[in-house]
Amino acid sequence: MGAQWKAKGKELAANAKGKLFGRLAKDIMIAARNGADPASNARLRLVVEQARKVSMPKETLERAIKKGAGLTGDTVHYEHVIYEGFAPHRVPVMVECLTDNLNRTAPEMRVLFRKGQLGTSGSVSWDFDHVGMIEAEPTATGADPELAAIEAGAQDFEPGDEEGVTMFFTDATDLDLVSRALRAQGFTVLSAKLGYKAKNPVDPTTLSASVMEEVEAFLAAIDANDDVQNVFAGLAG
Numbered sequence: 682m683g684a685q686w687k688a689k690g691k692e693l694a695a696n697a698k699g700k701l702f703g704r705l706a707k708d709i710m711i712a713a714r715n716g717a718d719p720a721s722n723a724r725l726r727l728v729v730e731q732a733r734k735v736s737m738p739k740e741t742l743e744r745a746i747k748k749g750a751g752l753t754g755d756t757v758h759y760e761h762v763i764y765e766g767f768a769p770h771r772v773p774v775m776v777e778c779l780t781d782n783l784n785r786t787a788p789e790m791r792v793l794f795r796k797g798q799l800g801t802s803g804s805v806s807w808d809f810d811h812v813g814m815i816e817a818e819p820t821a822t823g824a825d826p827e828l829a830a831i832e833a834g835a836q837d838f839e840p841g842d843e844e845g846v847t848m849f850f851t852d853a854t855d856l857d858l859v860s861r862a863l864r865a866q867g868f869t870v871l872s873a874k875l876g877y878k879a880k881n882p883v884d885p886t887t888l889s890a891s892v893m894e895e896v897e898a899f900l901a902a903i904d905a906n907d908d909v910q911n912v913f914a915g916l917a918g
Contacts, residue, residue: 771883
């Protein structure tokens with residue numbers, strides 16, 4: 682959980698593949714506003730690489746790039762919105778949305794936050810750092826995450842959600858630079874994005890099983906919303 686909350690379970694992940702493609706398509710369209718060529722658009726290059734890692738169909742990928750770059754005649758009007766607040770039992774949460782209709786998204790967020798607490802702008806973000814997040818796995822036996830982090834210029838690292846995967850944290854402006862440097866340190870980058878890392882995360886082991894179930898159910902409901910891109914919860918581990 683830590684930096685970014687993710688639904689657990691292979692079946693859940695499989696069922697969510699269509700949703701993942703939809704979220705990546707939005708990210709691609711937003712990034713492509715600054716140019717349709719990944720070679721000269723670092724943000725687009727990172728998202729395209731992530732889309733290819735999860736086997737997004739080539740047609741879907743290319744259509745999203747062209748649409749975002751304005752090459753199809755369609756106009757993309759997605760707004761980036763952050764909702765801040767608390768999950769049940771005061772677990773801080775940042776919810777990142779891309780929406781084409783704020784009049785739809787805002788009331789839906791208010792309803793979803795009824796089991797927690799929706800805050801105002803700045804009410805929770807002060808307790809999060811805006812950072813680059815890079816998930817990577819070693820390409821060779823013996824690759825050292827600590828050494829790789831130092832050599833690549835990452836600020837910190839911790840074990841990822843999957844075995845063998847490391848999450849590297851960078852300054853927000855160094856995301857592309859560190860992503861490329863990690864490859865030279867024997868790591869394959871699985872995903873790279875900007876996100877929010879809690880400064881004082883809640884230790885899940887201090888919460889009862891019933892409390893964690895309530896928190897997880899809340900986060901899952903938020904994550905299932907079509908306008909939600911990412912959910913960052915202040916949970917350690």
